[in-house]
Amino acid sequence: MTSSGLRKSLDIVAALEAAKGTIVLLAGFGLLGLLHRDLHALSGDIVAHLHLNPAKKYPHIFIDLFSSLNDQRLWLMAGMALLYSTIRLVEAYGLWKQKTWAEWLALLGGCIYLPLEVYEIWRKATVLHISALVVNLVIVLLVAKVLLQKRRPKLPQV
Numbered sequence: 001m002t003s004s005g006l007r008k009s010l011d012i013v014a015a016l017e018a019a020k021g022t023i024v025l026l027a028g029f030g031l032l033g034l035l036h037r038d039l040h041a042l043s044g045d046i047v048a049h050l051h052l053n054p055a056k057k058y059p060h061i062f063i064d065l066f067s068s069l070n071d072q073r074l075w076l077m078a079g080m081a082l083l084y085s086t087i088r089l090v091e092a093y094g095l096w097k098q099k100t101w102a103e104w105l106a107l108l109g110g111c112i113y114l115p116l117e118v119y120e121i122w123r124k125a126t127v128l129h130i131s132a133l134v135v136n137l138v139i140v141l142l143v144a145k146v147l148l149q150k151r152r153p154k155l156p157q158v
Contacts, residue, residue: 006149007098009142013106014095016139021088028081031074040067100150103143110140 034042043066044054052059091109094102117133 003149006142006146010095010098010103010146013139013142014092017088017095017106018092021085021092024081024088025085028078028085031078031081034069034074035071039069043067100147103147103150107140107143107147110136110143114140 040063043063047054047059047063054060054063087105087109091102091105095106113136114133117129117136120129121133
């Protein structure tokens with residue numbers, strides 16, 4: 001792959017990281033919108049709106065999960081979303097600006113998820129799990145190639 005091809009590929013990775021950061025940031029704001037609300041009643045309304053039986057396993061798990069949330073947990077979850085999205089958005093900025101630290105961050109971030117993705121495929125192979133692993137592997141290999149090219153000594157032009 002040429003240097004300009006690698007650059008374009010890193011720009012795509014940067015766009016993916018920026019999209020992940022933005023989505024998680026919006027989810028964090030959504031969590032803050034749940035502050036001071038009766039979450040048990042809200043979860044029951046959502047289950048009823050979706051025409052689900054609240055006595056069935058998954059709707060019941062959803063209602064129990066929502067009911068266990070309180071303002072302190074919502075603030076904590078929103079704070080974690082802010083931290084995660086900040087890291088992703090800073091990484092995206094660094095990749096767009098061709099910063100080596102951002103490439104290392106992308107490599108580390110991608111490698112962290114690989115064991116979990118392999119485990120999920122081992123538990124139950126789905127198209128989603130396999131796709132996530134393949135995309136992540138491509139990103140890790142791409143960033144590793146960029147970092148290796150940067151370390152390679154430049155030969156003098158003759």
